[in-house]
Amino acid sequence: MTDDPAVPAAPAPDSQDSCPPLSVWATAQHDARAQRQGRYLPASMAHPGKMLPAIAATAITRYTQPGDLVADPMCGIGTTLVEAAYLGRHGLGVEYEARWARLAAANIDWARRHGAAGTAEVIQGDARQLRGLLPPGTAGTAALIVTSPPYGPSIHGQVKAEARTGGGKVTKWDNTYGTDPANLASRRLDDLLDGLAEILAAARALLRPGGIAVITTRPWRQRGELVDFPGAVLATGAAAGLIPVERCVALLAGLRGGTLVPRPSFFQLRNLREARARGKPWHLIAHEDVLIFRAPGFPGSSRELKAPQRELRSPAQRPCHVDAEGAGGFGAAALRADLDSTWEAPSCSEPGQRQRGQAA
Numbered sequence: 194m195t196d197d198p199a200v201p202a203a204p205a206p207d208s209q210d211s212c213p214p215l216s217v218w219a220t221a222q223h224d225a226r227a228q229r230q231g232r233y234l235p236a237s238m239a240h241p242g243k244m245l246p247a248i249a250a251t252a253i254t255r256y257t258q259p260g261d262l263v264a265d266p267m268c269g270i271g272t273t274l275v276e277a278a279y280l281g282r283h284g285l286g287v288e289y290e291a292r293w294a295r296l297a298a299a300n301i302d303w304a305r306r307h308g309a310a311g312t313a314e315v316i317q318g319d320a321r322q323l324r325g326l327l328p329p330g331t332a333g334t335a336a337l338i339v340t341s342p343p344y345g346p347s348i349h350g351q352v353k354a355e356a357r358t359g360g361g362k363v364t365k366w367d368n369t370y371g372t373d374p375a376n377l378a379s380r381r382l383d384d385l386l387d388g389l390a391e392i393l394a395a396a397r398a399l400l401r402p403g404g405i406a407v408i409t410t411r412p413w414r415q416r417g418e419l420v421d422f423p424g425a426v427l428a429t430g431a432a433a434g435l436i437p438v439e440r441c442v443a444l445l446a447g448l449r450g451g452t453l454v455p456r457p458s459f460f461q462l463r464n465l466r467e468a469r470a471r472g473k474p475w476h477l478i479a480h481e482d483v484l485i486f487r488a489p490g491f492p493g494s495s496r497e498l499k500a501p502q503r504e505l506r507s508p509a510q511r512p513c514h515v516d517a518e519g520a521g522g523f524g525a526a527a528l529r530a531d532l533d534s535t536w537e538a539p540s541c542s543e544p545g546q547r548q549r550g551q552a553a
Contacts, residue, residue: 218443218483220247224456232279232307233300237270244269244341244409248443248481249276252339252407257282259310261336264399266320266392271297273339274313275304284313285331285399287320321388323395335399338406341481342389342426382420386429393433402490406435409443409481414464417473423482435486446479455479 228246229237237243249272253263259281265273268286270293277284278301288294294317301313318326396406408430410423431437447454457465457477468475 216439216441218248218251218441219448220245220251220443221445221456222247222447224447232304233270233272233275234296234303236296237300242269242341242343244272244339245443245445245481246272246276248409248483249273249339250280251443252483253277253280253282253337256405256407257336262331262334263337263339264335264396265338265340266323266396266399267340267342268297268315269293271300271313271315274315275300275309278304278309278311278313281310283311285328285335286313286315287318287323287326288315289317289319291317320395321391323392324398327399332398333401336401336404338396338400338404339409340407341409342385382425386425389426390429390433393430393435397434397488400488402488404488406430406486406488408484408486410484411478411481413478414475417468423484427484430484430486435488437484438487439485441483441485443481443483444479445481446477453479 225243225245226238229243232246253273253276257263257277257280261282263273263277263282263284265271265284265286268274268288271284271286271288274284274286274297284301286297288297294315297315301315305312314328316326316328320326324332393406400406408426410426412419412422414420427437427440444453446456455477457479461477465475465477
């Protein structure tokens with residue numbers, strides 16, 4: 194994890210700040226590696242479930258102002274915190290795994306030394322105990338939470354495939370969060386959703402009244418069946434006391450003249466080809482679901498909220514409504530019952546002692 198001063202910081206990911214707010218976010222005009230080049234340490238590539246920097250940057254630009262506090266209770270390598278710092282906001286993150294917490298702190302320090310105006314802090318700990326981890330004075334101050342729960346073991350990891358007729362050996366690495374069975378990434382789906390509910394309920398104490406929570410997630414296939422994880426997360430957020438107000442799409446494919454340019458992982462592409470060879474009409478998943486919630490109450494200052502939230506109060510675009518079973522009547526309870534016998538949890542990593550990393 195050595196710094197290379199010869200590598201200039203890359204320009205900020207396209208956050209669409211100059212465009213009218215849209216429900217489809219063009220967040221993959223450049224691939225993931227290009228988005229991180231020069232902005233993150235090379236060791237960041239080892240994390241198995243990184244958020245695209247452009248997704249974090251788009252959410253931060255849309256829902257906050259410079260100087261606001263942006264938080265991520267499952268921050269991984271610190272993508273949300275780094276993009277917040279580059280955009281002149283301040284970041285606060287929690288990460289369960291000591292390895293990723295250290296790397297997040299190093300990425301924050303790298304960003305600060307390459308021109309980021311904001312500050313950020315990462316705390317190593319269990320976000321299910323978020324209230325006990327918060328630094329004094331931070332409760333009720335965050336304008337925005339941007340996070341993504343661990344999910345979809347089949348779409349994670351680095352691979353090397355041998356080119357041989359009939360199929361060569363596939364070597365996979367960096368495909369787990371760690372080895373600690375208490376990590377949510379290693380739990381069954383019902384445990385994962387219960388843990389996420391605890392985290393989101395605690396996150397309400399961090400958000401200011403009317404603050405926004407953005408959760409990115411996507412469906413995945415489990416034994417050939419498409420898992421509606423976004424629907425379950427939507428129901429879980431509502432059950433935790435957050436108010437669903439918007440559902441957007443963050444593209445994982447580039448846009449070129451009205452045509453999508455897919456950027457699939459090796460495993461997505463291989464699984465798709467195998468399914469089609471068996472006569473199943475599968476398609477690539479080319480987007481993240483962006484679930485947007487609001488904390489109860491109203492902003493405590495006289496400062497105007499930015500355009501997307503004003504839009505939500507207009508007659509032309511009313512907030513969505515979620516019943517007790519979640520979107521489309523297929524919520525967390527139904528999903529848990531349906532998948533209880535088929536869920537296979539990914540493995541996850543050894544926790545370190547609680548620590549803090551900060552770039553001042």
